[in-house]
Each structure stands twice: as structure tokens, then as C-alpha cells.
Amino acid sequence: MTVVHTPAPSLPPPTSEIGVLGWLKHNLFSNWYNSVLSVLAIYLIYLVVPPVITWAIIDSNVLGSSKDDCTGGGACWVLVTHRWQQFLYGFYPAEERWRVNLGIFLGFAALFWVLAEGTPWKKYVTLFLCLGYPFVAFFLFAGGYFGLVEVETNKWGGLYLTLVISGVGISTSLPIGIVLALGRRSDMPVIRMLCVGFIEFIRAVPLITILFMAAIMLPLFLPPGTNFNLLVRVLIGVSLFSAAYMAEVVRAGLQAIPRGQYEGAQALGLNYWKMMGLIILPQALKISIPNIVSSFIGLFKDTTLVLIIGLYDLLNITQLAVTDGKWLGLANEGYFFAGATFWVFCFGMSRYSVYLEHKLHTGH
């Protein structure tokens, strides 16, 4: 006679350990000081979030044509909605704005085409983006050829100008930075010293002094009588500045490539440029992607500095709007809008870099 032992069925876990209660207990009230912290945090959120939502959404006025249309007592978004064209295009003539739209759209479309997965003819679109697009964009934006009216660069402004400066900066700083990084690791002492000197000098001084140099000193360097566009000078300054930072990022990537890769490439009989172009740089750039993107984000934020030398980028247009006599007292709305715009771009880039990092993490 055998007695089969049947264990009593397991009891469910205590209700304080599972579900919402359990989560609260473990994550917010695990001990007395965590509980105090949680209560403080909830109080802080209560202090900040509801008033901001009331101000920004519930009590706000969105449409109208002057400050008097703001009757809700909250945010006066009329400032932005009434002047949205200035925020986007600066002083670009209204009848020519289609050129900006087309140019920016083309750029983003080509970029998404290249970055998206599974799109055909990637090679040709990339080629267009690198070689053709800069010219197309230049002729569209500046005009003066093919029957397009010339639009002087001092009329460029708003988000459009911010995108132009950061776009040019991003697309020129990476190649220059790669060349500088290779130069810094070169065997030729003269080249190496020049690159080190350039990189360290630029990294040691603030961007604003470089911009002052571009705006004030550069005209002195050129033959008397040469008239040199301020925007072009600023673009040169921004590109060189971010190239120095990019060089350090790329150098870190190059240093992370094991010596065996170099030796393997040399053993295959590849010359310097083939070795770098086919073996070393693809790997080095891949591991530096997160840092490259954060350099891009830094550059995008730094474009606001052109405000100090008088270009009307998004921030300066905002500044113009909030110091306008008819719209005084709306500084919070202006900065909130500009800040949100910058935030969307920067946060988007940083998320994309995280995604890319995961995608390319083919790990060993």
C-alpha cells in the first residue's frame, strides 16, 4: 500500500508582492527614504506639470493676428502661428519660398532614402546626395541662374538657415575630420604636427572666437577689395570648428582597430589608401557612430551661436519676435517653441544613433 503524496496547491503570491501594489512597493516605497523621495518627486511633478499643461494647452490661444487676441490667460501661441513664415524662412521673399521647400524636401527625401532599409538604387541616391544635391540646393536657394531670381543670403533665416548651416557643417566636417584624423596618425612628422596643432588649437578655443575670426578677421586676410559673403565665412568657421572635434572622434575609432587589421591589409598588398578605405575606416567609422552623431548634435546646437554675429537663424528670429514692441512679454512662448523645435531634431538624432548602434552591433 503506497501513499501517494500530493502536495497542496501553491498559494498565490501575497497581493502586496504582485501587480500594481507589488510594483509600487518595489519601485517606489521599498524603504523609508525611498518613500520620502517618491513623495517629494510626486509633489514636484504636481507642482510643475499641471500648471505647465494649463498654461501651454488649456488656457492658451493659438490663432489670431495680434497680442490682443490672447484672452485665455495662458500661453499666447499667436506669436508663433502669426509669424510662422518668419520662423521657418526668415526674410526669404514669399513668392520664392517654394524653392526652399523643394530644396529641403529633396534633401530630406534623399537622406531618408539612403538611411531607410530595403530601398532600391541606394548607391545612386547616395551618389546624388553627395555630389549632385549640394549644387541643386545651392542653385535653388541662392538663385541667379536658370531664370531663378537671386535671393541674397542676408534674407535667409529661421529654421531654414539653421538647417543650411548645420547641413553644410555636418557634410563637410566629417570628410575634413577623417583627413585630419588620418593626418594625426600619419608617419610623416610634419603632417602629424600640423594636424595635431590645428586640432588642439581649435578644440582649445570657444566657437564664438572662431566665428568672430570668420566674421571680422577673414576679410582682412583676403586681397583688398574682395567682398566675401558673411554666411560663407560663417560656414567655413563652423565647418573647421566641427572638423577638429570630428577628427578626435574618428581618431578614437582608428585607435580601437587592432593592429592585426593593418598588418593583414598590408600583407594582402593593399596600399595606404586602399587599406584605409576598404579595411580600416569602415570598421573605425562603424564603432564611432554614436560619437559622430553626438558631434552632429553638438554642431546642430552650436549653429545658434551665429546669433551673436548677427545672422537670423531660428533662435535669432525668436529673439527678434520676443523683443518686438508689439509682442512684448511673450518671451516664454518664443523660447518654448524654439526649444521644442531644437529638442525634436536633437532628440531624434540621438534616438537614431541608439537604433543604429543596435543594428550595427554585429558583436564578436
Add this chain to the structure above:
Amino acid sequence: MAADEQLIAAGTTPARAPLWRDAKIRSLFYQALTLILLAAGIGYLAYNTVTNLEQRGIASGFRFLEHPTGFGVLFTLIEYSEASTYGRAYIVGIVNTLFVSAIGVVLATILGVTMGVARLSSNWLVAKLATVYVEVVRNIPLLLQILFWYGVFQQLPSLRQSVNFGDAIFINLRGIYLPRPIFESGAEWILAALIVGILATIGMTKWAHRRQDLTGQQFPLFQASVALIVGLPVLAALVTGLPVSFDYPELKGFNFRGGMVILPELMALALALTVYTAAFIAEAVRAGIQAVSRGQTEASYSLGLRPGPTLRLVVFPQALRVILPPLTSQYLNLTKNSSLAPAIAYPDLVHIFAGTVLNQTGQAVECIVLTMAVYFTISLLISAFMNWYNRRIALVER
């Protein structure tokens, strides 16, 4: 190889590569070419500059540093008047830049470390709040934040409606007015007591560490330091009969008289620099703490240390080695970013020298070179100091 040996065996030497394929000669050629091009370029630019300056009738050289400026400066820590020289204005600018940077560095470190630790908190809400702070602040341009905070300070009440704290502290849109301490004779004893306190603390720290190494006994270092640094000066003040009086700010007519004022420009710049840089420091601190392996924490718990001491005594000292390099570069960034001051007219080096002085004298090259030289020197000094400190705390490996 084999071919070479055969050739040598045959009594001939291997054919030399043509000149343009010889790596050494090629490298020499490229370097010489670069140098020549560079020299030619610099010569061309220098020639143009000299011609341009002559054409515009702008003097060159640094003689202007001895001339009087004729302009006033909003805020100085050292003596300065309109009769002072441009050289003096240069010093004022450097001092103001260093002042706002120093405030920023101290506050950003405190806020950044707090936020970095908070991001790793086991408390879900605290961790999320810290994450939101970092992600919001990091992705908004600093210049916008400076303008925003300046705008906030300008929304403070007007002079007449100042927020009044006991007739001693007034807050309004011109800044924060505080009582100014006036030191009478005997006050030097307080300063002396403070110095003695600091020196004694340094000595005591060394002694306590040695004793702990020898005997394992701990010493209440923190309490004793506070007692020495705060207690001694207070004692000295009491003994000498309180030789400090205060000059209170008072609203007279259209302005406050007496006291001292913290300008909104200074506050906005320092606050924006602090908040912005702290977000980056928080990320560096988080990465550093995460780099310390989990085993260290577990071992520390199993030795019976509580979470607080574990973080302070076990994790943080190890994380410091990882945190330090990015922290240095953030300090450097903060100092360089203080150059955004011209946007709100805080009189820092760039505003005074690359702005006002440059416009008055027209000597663009000299002004910008002198301005850059300061930042260049600061960066070299900070990186030299940090390299030294880094070596000191580096792991001593076998």
C-alpha cells in the same frame, strides 16, 4: 626573398626601386611640399592683412593696451574705472570669465553628480525624473537656455515691488540685493582663523588616514573638519568682539543704495551653464558608476556595508577613474561656453575684449588673438592639471 638570394648568389644586387616609389623619399617630398604650400599661404594672408590694415588706417601692435578705455563695465571684481587702460579691461574680462566659470564648475558638479546617481536610483520615479532632466536639457542649445533664464530674471518684480526679506535682501529685476559685510579692524583675525582651520583640516586628514591604515580605527573626519573650518573663525569673531558690520541695501529714489548686488546677467549665465553642463556630468557619472562591476557592490553588501557607504566608499572611488576624463572635458566646455556671455551682455572676456575693445580700437587681429590666447592657456592648464591628477589616482598595477 628567394629571388633576392638568387640574385645575390649570381653576384648582382637587386635593382633599386625608382625614386618616386621609394617610401622614404616620397614621404620627404610630401612633407616638404606641405611646408612650402603652408608658408606660401601664410605669407599671402599676412601680406593681404598688412595691406588691408594700411588701407584702412588701422594701427597694429599692442601699444593700445596702455591707452585709457573710456567705457565703464557693468560688473567687476577688481578695481576698474573709465580711466583704466585697455590692459586693465583685459584683466577684468579674464577675472569675470574665471569667476562665472568657477561658480558654474562647483554648482554643475554638485547637480551633475546628484542627477547621475539619481538616474541609477532604485526608485523608479526618481530615476525617470533624472532621465527626463538629462534628455531635455542636453538637447536644447545652451544659448537658448541662457536667453531663457535671462528672460525669467527679467520677469521679476520691478524695483518698487521688490520681494523683501526682512529689509535685508531684496529681489527684483535688477538682481538680488544683499547686505555687504564691512570688515573693521580685528577682522584679519577671522581670516587667520579660517586659514588655520583649513591647514589643520589638511593635517588632520593625513593623520586620520595614516591611523586608519595602521590601526583600522576610523576618525569622525567630516564633523571635525566642519568644527575646524567653521568653528575657529566663529570663535575668533566672538573673541575679537564681532568686528563685522553689514551695509544694508536701501531703496532711495530710483535705485538701491548700499549693499551689494548679484546681477541678473551673472545669475542667468551661471544658472544656464550649471544646468546645461550638469546634464552632461550626470551622463559621465552614470557611465562611470555602471562601469564598476556589480560584484563590487555585492561583495560590499556581503561585508555588511549599507547602500550609502557602499556607494561612497566602494563604488564611487572606483568610478572616479572612469568619470574623471569626461568630467575634465566638461569643465573645459563650461569655461569655453561662458563665452556666450555677450548674448546677454555679461561682461566676460569675449564681451569686453572681442566686443567693446575691438569696436573701439578696430584692432581685430590683436583683440581676437589675445582673447583666444586666454582660452588656449586655460585649456592647457586644465588638461595639464587633470593629467597630473589622473596619473595620481590611476590604478597601480603589478
